[in-house]
Amino acid sequence: MKISIVIPSYNYAQYLPRALDSILVQKKNNVEIIIVDDGSTDDTANIAKTYAAKHPNIFYYHQENQGPAKARNLGLEQARGNYVMTLDADDEMTPDSLQQFFDAIQQTPDCPGFICPYYSFQPNGKKKLSKKLWLASKEKNFARYLKGEVPTCSGGFLLSKEAWRNLRYPENVRGREDQPVFSLMFALYDLRILPNASCITYRHDDSLRGQTKQHIGQEKLVDAIFNHPLLPVSFKKYRGLFESLLYLSLFRGSLSDSDKKAARRYYLQALKKDWRQALQLNHLRKFLRAL
Numbered sequence: 001m002k003i004s005i006v007i008p009s010y011n012y013a014q015y016l017p018r019a020l021d022s023i024l025v026q027k028k029n030n031v032e033i034i035i036v037d038d039g040s041t042d043d044t045a046n047i048a049k050t051y052a053a054k055h056p057n058i059f060y061y062h063q064e065n066q067g068p069a070k071a072r073n074l075g076l077e078q079a080r081g082n083y084v085m086t087l088d089a090d091d092e093m094t095p096d097s098l099q100q101f102f103d104a105i106q107q108t109p110d111c112p113g114f115i116c117p118y119y120s121f122q123p124n125g126k127k128k129l130s131k132k133l134w135l136a137s138k139e140k141n142f143a144r145y146l147k148g149e150v151p152t153c154s155g156g157f158l159l160s161k162e163a164w165r166n167l168r169y170p171e172n173v174r175g176r177e178d179q180p181v182f183s184l185m186f187a188l189y190d191l192r193i194l195p196n197a198s199c200i201t202y203r204h205d206d207s208l209r210g211q212t213k214q215h216i217g218q219e220k221l222v223d224a225i226f227n228h229p230l231l232p233v234s235f236k237k238y239r240g241l242f243e244s245l246l247y248l249s250l251f252r253g254s255l256s257d258s259d260k261k262a263a264r265r266y267y268l269q270a271l272k273k274d275w276r277q278a279l280q281l282n283h284l285r286k287f288l289r290a291l
Contacts, residue, residue: 001082001105002030003098003158006075008068009035009089013043015202020051020058022092031098033058034075035089039065069169069177076164084164087155090202094119097198101158104194112189113159115152116198123203130156133193141186142235146242152182155199163189170224180224187235218246244274248283260290 005023009016016035023033035048035058045062052058061074072086083105087093097116104114117130130151135141144150159167167184169177185191225231226239247270254263267287271278278284 001102002032002080003028003101004032004034004075004079004081004084006034006036006072006079006084006086007089008038008071008075008086009040009044009048010038010065010068010071011040011042011044012089013040013047015090016044016047017051018092019087019089022094023087023098024055026093026095026098028098028102029057030102031057032079032081034078035060036071036075037062038068038071039063067171067174067177069171069173072169073171076168079161079164081161083158083160085155085158087199088153088201090204091153091155092200093155094197094199097196100194100196100198104192108192111160111192112163113157113185113191114194115157115191116194116196117151118153118156118197119200121200121202127200129197135186135191135193138187138190139232139235141191142183143238143241145183145186146238146245148245150186153199153201154178155201157182157185157191158198159185159189166230170220173221173224176221179221180228183225184228184231187231218243218250221246240274241277244270244277247273248277251283252286255286255290263287263290 007016007019020033023031035052037044037048037060039062048060052060059078061078063071063074075086076084083101100116101114104111115133117133120128120130122128133150141150166188167181170180222239222243225242226236247266251263251266251270254260254266264287267278267283267290
């Protein structure tokens with residue numbers, strides 16, 4: 001039984017050793033690490049090659065800068081493990097997280113995947129545990145994830161190689177390109193919750209995680225989820241809800257940038273897609289203040 005860990009990296013040379021060391025310190029021989037350098041211009045290549053030269057279970061791949069989706073997909077194609085996970089280069093795994101995954105696989109070998117809580121470090125230095133996980137039916141899990149009620153992240157889940165065959169990151173989406181994988185993961189598979197946090201995520205000035213307003217091609221993001229051939233037809237009714245929530249995210253971002261004109265435009269789009277989301281009191285109050 002082998003686990004593959006895919007680490008895409010773009011100009012994260014200063015963080016990459018922390019991510020790699022958090023895996024290596026767990027001393028698991030049946031784990032391979034796949035680093036995909038997305039055309040970095042910093043010292044990422046030298047660091048990755050140095051680690052790969054010292055550790056036979058680390059493999060380095062380079063591509064021209066094409067975005068994290070393409071980098072993750074390249075890593076998934078190269079992965080040889082029975083189970084595969086991704087880890088962002090600026091994050092790290094928690095001690096004993098791999099042992100927790102191996103124990104779970106041994107206990108439930110037919111389970112398609114596992115999901116864990118995770119820690120997040122804020123810029124102010126505070127460490128926070130994600131909200132308690134609970135799962136229901138696939139449809140409810142799918143809808144709850146779209147609403148932001150099921151916390152997950154790269155490094156917070158592990159899927160079987162068979163499950164990954166139906167999932168890829170949309171390469172025509174920049175920003176939030178992991179949302180289609182997360183949402184479809186809940187829609188297609190019965191996952192098992194594991195009790196202990198599997199990773200620690202970090203927020204910093206150059207973190208892609210903080211750039212929530214930067215997703216380009218919102219329609220492509222929505223299509224990547226709702227046009228997936230394996231998504232049950234009955235789940236497509238949540239499309240308007242998700243589109244409304246995306247516009248509300250842009251609405252809030254525009255307000256934080258003091259761009260009231262753009263904020264009003266995004267709010268009206270959210271109202272058009274699903275009035276139940278847009279007319280929630282907290283959103284409505286912000287819109288009225290933007291008039």
